[in-house]
Amino acid sequence: QVQLVESGGGVVQPGRSLRLSCAASGFTFSMYGMQWVRQAPGKGLEWVAVISYDGGVQYYADSVKGRFTISRDSSKSTLSLQMNSLRGDDTAVYYCAKEKTPKTATTFDYWGQGTLVTVSS
Amino acid sequence: DIQMTQSPSSESASVGDRVTITCRASQDISTRLAWFRQKPGKAPELLIFDAFYSQSGVPSRFSGSGYGTDFALTINSLQPEDSATYYCQQAKTFPWTFGQGTKVEVK
Numbered sequence: 001q002v003q004l005v006e007s008g009g010g011v012v013q014p015g016r017s018l019r020l021s022c023a024a025s026g027f028t029f030s031m032y033g034m035q036w037v038r039q040a041p042g043k044g045l046e047w048v049a050v051i052s053y054d055g056g057v058q059y060y061a062d063s064v065k066g067r068f069t070i071s072r073d074s075s076k077s078t079l080s081l082q083m084n085s086l087r088g089d090d091t092a093v094y095y096c097a098k099e100k101t102p103k104t105a106t107t108f109d110y111w112g113q114g115t116l117v118t119v120s121s
Numbered sequence: 122d123i124q125m126t127q128s129p130s131s132e133s134a135s136v137g138d139r140v141t142i143t144c145r146a147s148q149d150i151s152t153r154l155a156w157f158r159q160k161p162g163k164a165p166e167l168l169i170f171d172a173f174y175s176q177s178g179v180p181s182r183f184s185g186s187g188y189g190t191d192f193a194l195t196i197n198s199l200q201p202e203d204s205a206t207y208y209c210q211q212a213k214t215f216p217w218t219f220g221q222g223t224k225v226e227v228k
Contacts (some may be wrong), residue, residue: 045157
């Protein structure tokens, strides 16, 4: 069965960096685009970034562009999100999610359980 | 960016009722719309994709409709486990965007 397990969250000071990881299993990782979505406490869902199945294309939300970098290692079936210059409004639960259709940018059919990032001094 | 507007923001209904949530896109997204259910403290789960196709394993009481800019999620015969927040999401153009959510309470 498909499993997505995020890690790397925690408390970090404003301006510092943090790297999130998502370990994938139960599907052919190299065939699917992957995404990050976040949810601030008590708020709705916000799409953050996407990376294509082959890693060749990435898109970012304006709110994180230039500060966050999405990457993947298909040899390890791992998705990453490098977050730099963190701000208070980056505080959220970060979910990794698998695209539904192979090699096609579509919606997400499986989500991880999320990892909480708290940006605070 | 494409703006997604859901209504209502919240809904309270009884077991067995029919509930309809609407979602309006700020521009034509064809059928590139998904619906998610999120229970408290849990990750969202996909209910409907491409506007009206049900995800595998989703109960048949959930159905989606619409095209272009106006969409709806209907829950027939509401069940206690349907207490959750529901989100629409457009997958037409990056950045993908979500509606603000509709909280459904089952009385």
